Amino acid sequence: MVNTETLAVREQFESAAQQKEASTLGMWIFLVTEIMFFGGLFTAYTVYRSFFADVFAAASNTLSATIGGVNTAVLICSSFTMALAVRASQLGQRRALVWLLIATMFFGSIFLGVKAYEWNEKFEEHHVPGPSFHLEGERNQGQAQLFFSLYFAMTGLHAAHMVVGLALLAVMAYRAQVGRFGPDYYTPIDVTGLYWHFVDIIWIFLFPLLYLIGRHHTA
Amino acid sequence: MIGHVESKKNYTLIFLALIVLTAVTSVVSYVDMGPFNTVVALVIAVIKMLLVALFFMHVRYSSRLTKLVVVGGLAWLALLLFLSMSDFVSRNWLSPGH
Numbered sequence: 001m002v003n004t005e006t007l008a009v010r011e012q013f014e015s016a017a018q019q020k021e022a023s024t025l026g027m028w029i030f031l032v033t034e035i036m037f038f039g040g041l042f043t044a045y046t047v048y049r050s051f052f053a054d055v056f057a058a059a060s061n062t063l064s065a066t067i068g069g070v071n072t073a074v075l076i077c078s079s080f081t082m083a084l085a086v087r088a089s090q091l092g093q094r095r096a097l098v099w100l101l102i103a104t105m106f107f108g109s110i111f112l113g114v115k116a117y118e119w120n121e122k123f124e125e126h127h128v129p130g131p132s133f134h135l136e137g138e139r140n141q142g143q144a145q146l147f148f149s150l151y152f153a154m155t156g157l158h159a160a161h162m163v164v165g166l167a168l169l170a171v172m173a174y175r176a177q178v179g180r181f182g183p184d185y186y187t188p189i190d191v192t193g194l195y196w197h198f199v200d201i202i203w204i205f206l207f208p209l210l211y212l213i214g215r216h217h218t219a
Numbered sequence: 220m221i222g223h224v225e226s227k228k229n230y231t232l233i234f235l236a237l238i239v240l241t242a243v244t245s246v247v248s249y250v251d252m253g254p255f256n257t258v259v260a261l262v263i264a265v266i267k268m269l270l271v272a273l274f275f276m277h278v279r280y281s282s283r284l285t286k287l288v289v290v291g292g293l294a295w296l297a298l299l300l301f302l303s304m305s306d307f308v309s310r311n312w313l314s315p316g317h
Contacts, residue, residue, distance in 0.1 A: 020222070021282055021284075021285075024281065024285060025282075025284060025285055025288065028285055028288045028289060028292075029288055031292070032288060032289075032291065032292030032295070035292045035293070035295075035296050036292070036295060036296065036299070039295075039296045039299050039300070040299075042296075042300070043299055043300055043303050043304075046300060046303075046304060047303060047304070047307050050304070050307065050308070051307075065245060065248070069241060069242075069245045072241050073238055073241055076234065076237045076238060076241065077234075079234075079237075079271060079275055080230065080231075080233075080234040080237075080275075082275070083225075083230050083233075083234075083274070083275040084227070084230060087224060087225060087227070087230070090222060090224050091224065190222075190277075194276055197271050197272070197275045197276045198276075200271060200275075201267075201268050201271050201272065204264050204267045204268055204271070205264050205268070207241075207244075207264075208244050208248065208260035208261070208263070208264055212244065212245065212248035212260060213248075213256075213257070213260075215248040215249045216248060216249055216250060216251040216252065216256050217251075218249075
């Protein structure tokens, strides 16, 4: 059963295509504000890394590139299933849509689980900025704390976006299951997909900038 | 039906390209190329971003208005980075004793 109410073109729009275009554009404008939101952190990172390049490289090397890389792959898997979910909604494949949304949530949850494991490790190793912070063999403890402050701020903000994304996906999976979407109306799935892929793109930059900047010093 | 439907094959190819690029950026980071390590890492990240945006996010098939908004957002980010860095990099150029 398709809920006809959601299919209706509201009166301010001329066509369903125009209505969808307005939603997509609105989401993109929101994502642009998100680019600037994360952009402030990326700028802070660029400034301090240019000041304290050696300490940042050494601090970065204490992160596990293997775990970070695998987690990047997990997130790319979730983006892949999300893209296929949007496709399934375009083609009106309800069962496939529901399962692909669940698969996306599955990969997203794995990512967050791994992230939680990594953060816990930081607490155990005293790599969390604060009174008990200590990075072995580093004379500039303050500069090292700056790296980990940025690490927690950036990965934390990213993880917060993932949590929001998972909540959105859960709502979408439910609404897909009860048959709210079809080839003529899949805008919420499409827009949720845009958000999810955006969060993936943020991580695509965070991974090399946080995990890989000092690797060539150890080789 | 509204909008362009991409083939499963294309999505799979993009997915595989993203995985391969993740592996490449990880491996290449262990090779000492001096300042070019950062350049290579960022170029690969930008390629991955373009693949996700153009195909997964359908920018390739979006209206010109949407494309303008996307490019505009990235342009503002570039402005933020460029002007901030031009300040920080040039701060001690005029300090006395130089």
